[in-house]
Amino acid sequence: MSAMAQPDDEQRLLARCRDGDTRAFQILVGRYQDRAYGLALRVLHSEPDAEEVTQDSFVRAWKALADFRGDAAFGTWLYRIVWRRALDRAAVLRARQVWEAPLESAADEGVDAGVGSGGRVDAASWKRLTESLSAPQQAVVTLFYDQDLSVKDVAHALDMPEGTVKTHLSRARAALRARYRQSHESGEPDDAV
Amino acid sequence: MRCDQLERWLDEGMPARNSAAARAHAAGCARCSGAMRAAEALEVMLAAAPPPAPAAMAMRVMERVESVERARERLAASERAWGARRLGTWAGWASALAQEPAAVVAIALAPVFLILVIAWPETAAAIAALTQDALAVWLTTASSGAMSAAAGLADAVPHGAVPFDSLLFPAMVVAVLGAFVWLGVAFRLLTSPRSRKPPRA
Numbered sequence: 001m002s003a004m005a006q007p008d009d010e011q012r013l014l015a016r017c018r019d020g021d022t023r024a025f026q027i028l029v030g031r032y033q034d035r036a037y038g039l040a041l042r043v044l045h046s047e048p049d050a051e052e053v054t055q056d057s058f059v060r061a062w063k064a065l066a067d068f069r070g071d072a073a074f075g076t077w078l079y080r081i082v083w084r085r086a087l088d089r090a091a092v093l094r095a096r097q098v099w100e101a102p103l104e105s106a107a108d109e110g111v112d113a114g115v116g117s118g119g120r121v122d123a124a125s126w127k128r129l130t131e132s133l134s135a136p137q138q139a140v141v142t143l144f145y146d147q148d149l150s151v152k153d154v155a156h157a158l159d160m161p162e163g164t165v166k167t168h169l170s171r172a173r174a175a176l177r178a179r180y181r182q183s184h185e186s187g188e189p190d191d192a193v
Numbered sequence: 194m195r196c197d198q199l200e201r202w203l204d205e206g207m208p209a210r211n212s213a214a215a216r217a218h219a220a221g222c223a224r225c226s227g228a229m230r231a232a233e234a235l236e237v238m239l240a241a242a243p244p245p246a247p248a249a250m251a252m253r254v255m256e257r258v259e260s261v262e263r264a265r266e267r268l269a270a271s272e273r274a275w276g277a278r279r280l281g282t283w284a285g286w287a288s289a290l291a292q293e294p295a296a297v298v299a300i301a302l303a304p305v306f307l308i309l310v311i312a313w314p315e316t317a318a319a320i321a322a323l324t325q326d327a328l329a330v331w332l333t334t335a336s337s338g339a340m341s342a343a344a345g346l347a348d349a350v351p352h353g354a355v356p357f358d359s360l361l362f363p364a365m366v367v368a369v370l371g372a373f374v375w376l377g378v379a380f381r382l383l384t385s386p387r388s389r390k391p392p393r394a
Binding site for chain 2: 020022025026029030033034036037038041042047051054055058059062063126129141142145146169170171173174176177180181184
């Protein structure tokens with residue numbers, strides 16, 4: 001979704017939301033919940049935590065609608081909230097040492113993020129694929145690939161310069177490629193594609 | 194194209210420019226061919242959608258949003274009842290006092306008396322004497338013993354004996370009025386439901 005164009009119906013929905021219409025906000029929740037949840041899940045690798053962060057983010061967005069100036073798409077603004085909440089949550093999890101708890105058999109498996117039925121990748125597979133990436137790199141990769149945002153929109157969502165986003169993408173691709181090749185050269189079966 | 198240039202091209206996400214040169218190089222370089230296959234496989238994996246949000250998550254979000262709205266409404270209703278009586282600021286106090294008729298009278302009388310004393314001291318002294326006499330008569334005619342004792346006390350103060358005689362009884366009037374105003378305000382604040390702090394959202 002481009003940051004330049006705010007669909008007219010979305011502008012009307014946002015205007016209704018600012019007037020206190022919760023039904024309009026429910027439509028926006030339905031429209032963005034999968035993508036917001038996906039971003040949180042990619043960063044946190046935990047479905048309960050991702051759900052909690054996503055819920056918190058939507059509630060914060062509702063409370064802060066008066067501050068939303070509309071200079072970017074609502075989705076981009078929402079992703080920024082999700083991203084910041086996910087980072088905060090990740091910091092809490094690391095502090096609790098839950099972050100280091102390995103998933104079952106994840107550490108020994110290859111980097112074949114099994115693309116399951118319906119073309120989806122589960123949390124464990126994604127973690128195996130991206131665990132070598134930093135949190136900003138994971139967020140950039142998620143927004144760029146999952147949410148199909150442009151570099152400019154990713155930069156706006158994560159409050160980063162565009163050059164930084166490109167750098168993160170470049171380094172993430174290099175790291176993933178190295179990991180993928182290392183995994184396959186060690187003889188892991190390739191059933192990802 | 195060299196191997197390092199192909200790696201950079203892959204890092205940039207395999208843009209359309211230089212694609213032909215990159216593929217031509219990969220066709221003749223086993224290492225770069227493997228890198229390109231890896232990059233293409235990763236592009237598929239990365240583009241795969243994450244799992245959808247839990248089915249009931251939207252409902253839970255809306256429950257929390259509705260809860261926020263109910264709290265906002267309660268806060269707004271409480272603030273309307275609380276009105277301008279926010280006594281945390283001077284403006285709040287001034288507003289509260291301005292709504293008390295007795296306070297308005299007392300505040301209006303005080304400068305009047307002050308001007309009277311400064312500009313017409315003889316008149317002020319005469320008024321003070323009359324006030325003292327009237328107070329003494331009122332206290333004397335009261336039936337309670339305490340009031341009689343107080344009347345005796347008033348009688349004990351001779352006219353003109355106190356250097357600030359001309360100020361004394363007007364000041365007493367203002368002070369008594371002021372005391373009643375403060376007592377009244379305090380009583381109403383303490384006993385009114387509005388004295389409870391509005392709930393936080």
